[in-house]
Amino acid sequence: MRHIISILIENESGALSRVAGLFSARGYNIESLTVAATEDASLSRMTIVTRGSAEIIEQITKQLNKLIDVVRLIDLAESFHIERELMMVKIKAIGDMRAEIRSMAEVFRGKIVDVTPSTYIVEMTGPSEKLDAFIAAIDSNSIIEVVRSGSTGISRGEKGLHV
Amino acid sequence: MELSGAQILVQSLIDEGVEYIFGYPGGAVLHLYDALYQQEDIKHILVRHEQGATHAADGYARSTGKPGVVLVTSGPGATNAVTGIATAYMDSIPMVIISGQVSLPVIGSDAFQEVDMIGITRPCVKHNYLVKDVTKLAETIKKAFYVATTGRPGPVVIDVPKDITAPHIKVPYKYPKKVSIRSYNPVVTPHKGQIKKAVELLLSAQKPIIYSGGGVVLGEASKELTEFTRALGYPITNTLMGLGAYPATDKQNIGMLGMHGTYEANMAMHESDVIIAIGARFDDRVTGKLDLFCPYAKIIHIDIDPASISKTVRVDIPIVGEVKPVLELMMEMIKESSTKPNKKALELWWQQIAQWQAVDCLQFDRESPLIKPQYVIEQLYDVTKGNAYVTSDVGQHQMWAAQYYPFDKPRRWINSGGLGTMGFGLPAAIGVKLAHPDADVACVTGEASIQMCIQELSTALQYKTPIKIINLNNRYMGMVRQWQEFSYECRYSHSYMDTIPDFVKLAEAYGHVGIRIDKPEEVRAALETAFSMKDRTVFLDIMTDRTENVYPMIEAGKGHHDMKLRVAQGSTTERELA
Numbered sequence: 001m002r003h004i005i006s007i008l009i010e011n012e013s014g015a016l017s018r019v020a021g022l023f024s025a026r027g028y029n030i031e032s033l034t035v036a037a038t039e040d041a042s043l044s045r046m047t048i049v050t051r052g053s054a055e056i057i058e059q060i061t062k063q064l065n066k067l068i069d070v071v072r073l074i075d076l077a078e079s080f081h082i083e084r085e086l087m088m089v090k091i092k093a094i095g096d097m098r099a100e101i102r103s104m105a106e107v108f109r110g111k112i113v114d115v116t117p118s119t120y121i122v123e124m125t126g127p128s129e130k131l132d133a134f135i136a137a138i139d140s141n142s143i144i145e146v147v148r149s150g151s152t153g154i155s156r157g158e159k160g161l162h163v
Numbered sequence: 164m165e166l167s168g169a170q171i172l173v174q175s176l177i178d179e180g181v182e183y184i185f186g187y188p189g190g191a192v193l194h195l196y197d198a199l200y201q202q203e204d205i206k207h208i209l210v211r212h213e214q215g216a217t218h219a220a221d222g223y224a225r226s227t228g229k230p231g232v233v234l235v236t237s238g239p240g241a242t243n244a245v246t247g248i249a250t251a252y253m254d255s256i257p258m259v260i261i262s263g264q265v266s267l268p269v270i271g272s273d274a275f276q277e278v279d280m281i282g283i284t285r286p287c288v289k290h291n292y293l294v295k296d297v298t299k300l301a302e303t304i305k306k307a308f309y310v311a312t313t314g315r316p317g318p319v320v321i322d323v324p325k326d327i328t329a330p331h332i333k334v335p336y337k338y339p340k341k342v343s344i345r346s347y348n349p350v351v352t353p354h355k356g357q358i359k360k361a362v363e364l365l366l367s368a369q370k371p372i373i374y375s376g377g378g379v380v381l382g383e384a385s386k387e388l389t390e391f392t393r394a395l396g397y398p399i400t401n402t403l404m405g406l407g408a409y410p411a412t413d414k415q416n417i418g419m420l421g422m423h424g425t426y427e428a429n430m431a432m433h434e435s436d437v438i439i440a441i442g443a444r445f446d447d448r449v450t451g452k453l454d455l456f457c458p459y460a461k462i463i464h465i466d467i468d469p470a471s472i473s474k475t476v477r478v479d480i481p482i483v484g485e486v487k488p489v490l491e492l493m494m495e496m497i498k499e500s501s502t503k504p505n506k507k508a509l510e511l512w513w514q515q516i517a518q519w520q521a522v523d524c525l526q527f528d529r530e531s532p533l534i535k536p537q538y539v540i541e542q543l544y545d546v547t548k549g550n551a552y553v554t555s556d557v558g559q560h561q562m563w564a565a566q567y568y569p570f571d572k573p574r575r576w577i578n579s580g581g582l583g584t585m586g587f588g589l590p591a592a593i594g595v596k597l598a599h600p601d602a603d604v605a606c607v608t609g610e611a612s613i614q615m616c617i618q619e620l621s622t623a624l625q626y627k628t629p630i631k632i633i634n635l636n637n638r639y640m641g642m643v644r645q646w647q648e649f650s651y652e653c654r655y656s657h658s659y660m661d662t663i664p665d666f667v668k669l670a671e672a673y674g675h676v677g678i679r680i681d682k683p684e685e686v687r688a689a690l691e692t693a694f695s696m697k698d699r700t701v702f703l704d705i706m707t708d709r710t711e712n713v714y715p716m717i718e719a720g721k722g723h724h725d726m727k728l729r730v731a732q733g734s735t736t737e738r739e740l741a
Contacts, residue, residue, distance in 0.1 A: 009346075010346060014282075014293070017282065018285060025286045055473070055477075059474060062470035063470050065470075066469075068289070068290040068310060068344065069290075069346055071345060071346040163345065
């Protein structure tokens with residue numbers, strides 16, 4: 001099952017490698033990983049999307065919690081949450097295709113952020129499945145490049161992940 | 164007080180109460196060695212190879228419970244230490260390793276003797292620190308000791324760039340009395356509700372067994388474990404790492420469990436209805452094939468590390484906490500409980516265990532004209548009256564030492580259980596002897612293992628650590644040979660050495676006493692001679708039966724109930740007994 005593990009970690013050099021190294025050393029898979037500083041400069045927020053049985057996910061969260069630099073951690077998939085990923089797609093756009101891509105981007109609430117006589121760049125945010133759906137809806141031969149940020153997420157409601 | 168980084172490091176170690184540093188100098192730690200030279204509180208033990216430093220510090224730590232301290236230079240000094248760091252990590256031994264590093268401005272430039280020590284050690288330390296600011300040095304050292312010694316202990320590396328220790332840069336020094344780390348809270352208050360459930364389950368058991376491990380030794384909970392076990396009257400089995408936590412000679416102790424554990428311990432595990440695992444981690448050498456592990460049992464697991472719980476075996480009642488307070492709470496509840504252990508069921512259970520014990524799984528040929536390694540260990544036990552600290556290397560001799568030297572006290576059995584590091588025994592014995600100068604210290608080893616850190620014989624002379632090396636010389640890497648005999652139709656691929664040094668001459672060359680023993684009747688006298696030489700390191704090179712195997716054995720892929728046993732005295736063929 002897919003899980004989104006959100007981590008607050010000390011903003012120290014090497015913190016990312018401790019997390020990434022843990023996954024590779026123990027044979028856990030990472031679907032995506034994002035990391036950036038938070039409003040508190042001493043902390044980074046890391047979001048990892050991973051898959052595994054309940055036992056594996058339990059081990060992953062326990063092993064992550066064991067890292068000295070990890071301050072707090074939650075599995076977002078366990079409660080109501082909002083998940084977003086940013087994607088930019090460079091697409092061949094010539095003739096009739098130009099209108100089609102524009103309307104398709106509109107359907108998916110994307111924005112065209114770069115235009116040349118033969119290409120568009122579409123920017124889109126949303127849950128990963130929505131971005132997958134957009135890619136699937138476009139003729140694969142017309143896609144020049146896809147850049148995705150990896151998922152990040154936040155829990156709904158009053159509770160928050162902080163120190 | 165203003166001090167240089169080097170002085171701060173040394174003074175911090177003094178303020179931390181460090182007695183010994185095991186180390187080896189080099190370019191990146193010259194400032195540190197200069198500061199060490201100018202003080203008298205800490206004794207530096209100069210090893211002959213950095214691996215030796217880590218194992219010696221490890222032996223010191225295992226036998227005392229205090230953290231071992233290592234000092235090595237950058238590059239090869241640091242990488243040589245890695246095996247010893249991983250050894251300590253796998254067995255949760257508190258150590259602080261200070262490695263030199265090239266100066267901050269040249270880090271990342273492939274400078275002379277530069278290696279990414281933080282990256283290399285990351286998977287085999289509890290934590291590591293690169294010091295980038297001399298004003299943070301003292302605090303970092305305090306944190307390192309705090310992390311290494313609390314919770315589930317483990318090694319912590321502090322990588323110190325050379326410019327941080329420069330003599331001309333002085334900063335105010337104050338060693339913190341305590342530190343707190345917001346992301347690290349090692350002490351967990353055990354959950355009373357869980358403990359209550361565990362006690363209820365335990366007292367309802369018909370075929371209970373206590374399975375205790377190294378966590379009891381590390382958690383200084385031998386006394387509590389002993390009281391707990393005696394109060395219940397249940398059988399107890401210890402893991403390789405837990406030997407000595409409960410007296411081995413006590414009648415409730417049914418021996419070690421696992422791959423080379425006793426038949427009775429493994430059968431009792433298999434047939435049990437309630438298991439309480441205390442400070443043990445269901446290691447693969449303990450469980451055998453997981454699908455076949457303890458099919459009838461409900462399992463209670465006490466461990467300080469939540470990640471150890473349900474890692475390999477799902478447990479029914481997990482209890483996260485330090486072994487000692489958990490056992491104390493359990494004892495209280497047992498005393499208060501109106502339910503008492505089921506006497507009748509227990510009587511039947513002990514009768515069943517007695518039948519398994521009657522198999523006499525540790526029998527061996529006592530009439531052989533060849534020296535049987537098991538006999539040597541029995542004699543070692545007798546000559547040292549069971550009071551020695553015994554270190555070992557890894558292989559058959561390690562298993563024989565574990566099987567035939569019953570340890571009645573914790574911290575007496577010093578071996579690399581998790582990583583299985585050959586070369587551990589000799590330097591570890593030096594560390595033990597420094598910590599316990601008046602005690603008998605024996606290193607049980609083999610002719611292959613001993614050669615992996617043999618250079619430390621020189622260290623043993625320099626620091627006058629009179630240890631006794633019991634070299635069970637079977638001219639084979641015995642455990643490899645045994646597996647090749649059982650699983651590879653006796654194709655002994657590279658499991659022997661065509662050239663083996665004359666260990667007597669070698670010991671003498673290093674300034675020690677060497678004695679070669681060829682006949683069984685010489686063993687006892689040689690051991691007595693060795694242990695009577697209180698101020699000499701003695702190397703006993705004992706020519707043992709080449710073909711002897713470690714029995715009983717759970718072969719790979721089998722369960723506890725499926726042990727390979729020795730058939731009869733004098734025979735090395737075997738039968739399956741299910």
